[in-house]
Amino acid sequence: MHRVMQRNFQRYGPIYREKLGTHDSVNILLPRDAAQLFQSEGILPSRMSIEPWMEHRRLRSHKCGVFLLNGEEWRSDRLILNKEVLSPIGVRKFLPFLQEVAEDFVTFMNRRIRKNTRGTFTVDLYADLFRFTLESSSYVLYGQRLGLLEENPNAESVEFISAVETMLKTTLPLLYMPPGLLQWTKNKVWKEHLDAWDIIFSHADKCIQNIYQEFCLGQERKYSGIMAELLLQAELPLDSIKANVTELMAGGVDTTAMPLLFTLFELARNPHVQTAIREEILAAETQVQQDESKMLNHVPLLKGAIKETLRLYPVGITVTRYPQKDVVLHNYHVPAGTLVQVGLYPMGRSPEVFKRPDRYDPERWLKKDDNSFKALAFGFGSRQCIGRRIAEVEMMLFLIHVLRNFKIDTVSKADINTVFGFILMPEKPPLLTFRPIHQGQ
Numbered sequence: 001m002h003r004v005m006q007r008n009f010q011r012y013g014p015i016y017r018e019k020l021g022t023h024d025s026v027n028i029l030l031p032r033d034a035a036q037l038f039q040s041e042g043i044l045p046s047r048m049s050i051e052p053w054m055e056h057r058r059l060r061s062h063k064c065g066v067f068l069l070n071g072e073e074w075r076s077d078r079l080i081l082n083k084e085v086l087s088p089i090g091v092r093k094f095l096p097f098l099q100e101v102a103e104d105f106v107t108f109m110n111r112r113i114r115k116n117t118r119g120t121f122t123v124d125l126y127a128d129l130f131r132f133t134l135e136s137s138s139y140v141l142y143g144q145r146l147g148l149l150e151e152n153p154n155a156e157s158v159e160f161i162s163a164v165e166t167m168l169k170t171t172l173p174l175l176y177m178p179p180g181l182l183q184w185t186k187n188k189v190w191k192e193h194l195d196a197w198d199i200i201f202s203h204a205d206k207c208i209q210n211i212y213q214e215f216c217l218g219q220e221r222k223y224s225g226i227m228a229e230l231l232l233q234a235e236l237p238l239d240s241i242k243a244n245v246t247e248l249m250a251g252g253v254d255t256t257a258m259p260l261l262f263t264l265f266e267l268a269r270n271p272h273v274q275t276a277i278r279e280e281i282l283a284a285e286t287q288v289q290q291d292e293s294k295m296l297n298h299v300p301l302l303k304g305a306i307k308e309t310l311r312l313y314p315v316g317i318t319v320t321r322y323p324q325k326d327v328v329l330h331n332y333h334v335p336a337g338t339l340v341q342v343g344l345y346p347m348g349r350s351p352e353v354f355k356r357p358d359r360y361d362p363e364r365w366l367k368k369d370d371n372s373f374k375a376l377a378f379g380f381g382s383r384q385c386i387g388r389r390i391a392e393v394e395m396m397l398f399l400i401h402v403l404r405n406f407k408i409d410t411v412s413k414a415d416i417n418t419v420f421g422f423i424l425m426p427e428k429p430p431l432l433t434f435r436p437i438h439q440g441q
């Protein structure tokens with residue numbers, strides 16, 4: 001899908017119309033056209049809905065979270081959630097939780113390295129990164145550790161991870177089915193999709209239940225995650241809290257694990273970039289005397305590396321909008337209600353937009369060049385990814401701890417082939433080698 005879009009832009013130019021199944025869309029890739037689209041949106045932006053997900057919620061009479069809601073319902077839930085999930089106050093409260101899990105990941109890696117004699121460790125980090133991101137998400141949301149970075153993680157959480165993967169993978173083939181046809185198709189994919197959702201919701205429900213019980217017992221009042229804060233504030237009804245916490249929980253696994261894998265791979269095959277970032281981290285440490293919450297504002301090159309990863313490997317390959325009022329894009333009149341897609345993958349690799357797009361060069365984000373509307377992987381404006389701050393802080397702290405303790409190398413320097421399975425993933429996960437940096441070396 002992402003490569004087809006890239007070919008279409010190369011063939012038809014920076015804007016083209018397309019009909020994909022029942023979806024009629026206008027596709028753009030230039031930052032100034034994206035700016036036009038986003039600057040014309042109102043206070044209730046709406047995205048392409050995910051029909052199979054809506055169908056599941058209807059079938060099981062589950063409430064929708066902000067990802068699936070639209071209009072005033074979306075806005076009222078979103079404004080309440082923003083305070084705990086996206087605001088700097090919310091971030092300051094949950095940051096220490098992410099620090100703890102990032103440190104535990106280093107311990108988890110060292111334990112495995114000590115096991116094998118050679119002192120280095122070559123591993124397919126795919127599964128481990130999912131454990132890290134699920135451990136982080138559930139700690140930030142429920143204030144509870146799942147123990148996924150211990151010797152033998154509990155089976156339920158492992159089942160949850162594979163359910164999220166299955167759900168995402170089965171979403172794509174169902175996405176372009178005419179709505180309403182889903183429930184009549186006996187086909188395997190729809191059944192697999194439903195089963196995966198049921199596992200996701202039952203697991204999230206269990207976590208929510210025992211937080212709720214603890215909460216009702218009136219625990220001592222220290223911050224114990226986003227869910228507890230939402231219960232305390234009692235601005236959202238319990239079933240809305242459940243729906244949104246389930247989206248945050250399931251939505252924070254693959255979407256954060258993939259960019260981490262791609263970043264480690266790019267740093268492994270660009271050792272000078274890796275060294276520059278490691279030096280920036282060590283310098284920042286002395287500046288802030290180990291207070292890592294301040295550190296995040298002293299590592300611009302690391303921030304650039306994450307932007308560079310999301311440029312080349314955007315987790316969501318498009319940002320979609322239905323403009324509420326007519327808009328002019330690239331001198332074309334686009335009537336309200338048309339599905340407009342910003343092709344993030346083609347934009348990120350377009351020489352019209354980025355000089356030397358093939359180079360992994362975090363510095364490009366630090367230059368005074370005009371980078372506006374070029375870093376859109378988390379979307380834009382009031383409807384941007386609500387998990388953005390959790391994901392950014394989680395990735396920054398993970399990379400700070402990993403780069404401080406290990407040199408990363410990769411077996412093959414060849415480009416990774418990417419496939420689109422509702423999120424952008426590597427066709428074959430790269431093998432990474434971890435070499436411990438003994439403190440003070």
Ligand code: O4T
Pocket residue numbers: 067164168246247248250251252254255315316317318385422423424
């Ligand atoms: C939509 C969301 C939060 C649930 C289960 C989600 C996911 C998931 C997600 C989060 C970005 C994306 C991109 N697709 O551009 C890849 C799983 C909710 N999510 O992965 Cl209940 N951030 C997806 S997008 O269409 C938003």
